[in-house]
Amino acid sequence: MQWKQTATYILQKFHPTGFVILVFVILAAGCANQASITARISPAEPSPGIIFTSDRTGNWDIFLIQADGSGLRQLTDDPQVDADPDWSPDGRLIAFRSRRDGSSDIFVMGSDGSAPVNLINDPESSFDDEFAPRWNPDGETFSLYTDRYPPRMANCLGGYHQIAILRRQQNRYWVDLFETVAGEQYSSSWSPDGRYLVFNSNCRGPAFQLYLYDTQTGETKQITTWEGGSFGQPAWSHDGKFLAYAANVNGNLDIYIQDINNHKRIRLTDHPADDNMPTWSPDDKEIAFVSYRDGNDEIYILRLKDQHLTNITQHPADDWYPSWSPISKKP
Secondary structure: OOEOOOOOOOEEEOOOOOOEEEOOOOOEEEEEEOOOHHHHOOOOOOOOOEEEEEOOOOOOEEEEEOOOOOOOEEOOOOOOOEEEEEEOOOOOEEEEEEOOOOOOEEEEEEOOOOOOEEOOOOOOOOOOOEEEEEEOOOOOOEEEEEOOOOOOOOOOOOOOOEEEEEEEEOOEEEEEEEOOOOOOOOOEEEOOOOOEEEEEEOOOOOOOEEEEEEOOOOOEEEOOOOOOOEEEEEEEOOOOOEEEEEEEOOOOEEEEEEEOOOOOEEEOOOOOOOEEEEEEOOOOOEEEEEEOOOOOOEEEEEEOOOOEEEEOOOOOOOEEEEEEOOOOOOO
16 A cells, blocks of 8 residues: 555644644654554444534534434534544444544544544644544544645645545554645545545646545556546445546536446536535435535435435535435334
């Protein structure tokens, strides 16, 4: 794999100017000694539904709602930001980012919001932030994006936000820089078998394109090529055949799906308002996404067979970052 680690580094980072003095190249940052996720948290029962971030309480917190709009439940209640939730492969745990310990760290909690645990544990005064954890099918590894590392200038303009891998090794979690295409990066998604990671980058910019990384061969290839189009928020279907993503091609964001093998794409939404952040239903028959078409950000569900559209949140506050549980119903 194209990510590395080193346990010894000297890095001095000044804030808020953004200037970075690199004394020795840092390729990974180690977190506190930690057991595996499941050993530290008693997982709750598998839960169906869609988790999302909302400011409807006056603060960004994480909520759970069922696909028919019922059963709304607040899962976090902290004065600091809780956002970017993502389901574990078995639907028992939720990863998210939070500033409750100072910097933006990655946490894991039960599907019912119980027992949140910080996997990063940076000092409270740290300026290093991690965002948007995406669970690998192995149940222990995450992709995310981070501002922890200085921009890389090797093959294109560097970006202050870069894809990294959060993984457990020798009883601690490491944030390992993902050393492939450089540039600004802010979204990623794993294939169902864990072999491939799709992510976006503006390396060949200024527009963001999607890239596919093969963890077995180390090969990275660009999979979107529209000139002037900008792509992000990829989501892999459960059968591994399609990618859903948001693309700004005609002046606003719409949702597309793309065949992972022949790269043919279909435009699912066509509305003057922005549509963003798609997530697949457990059976791949529906896609939930965020839309501004009602004058604020709401979560909609699109049924693929007949394009039937339903607003499931219907609230004047903004609702973001939906993630649909892989569990269709409670056992």
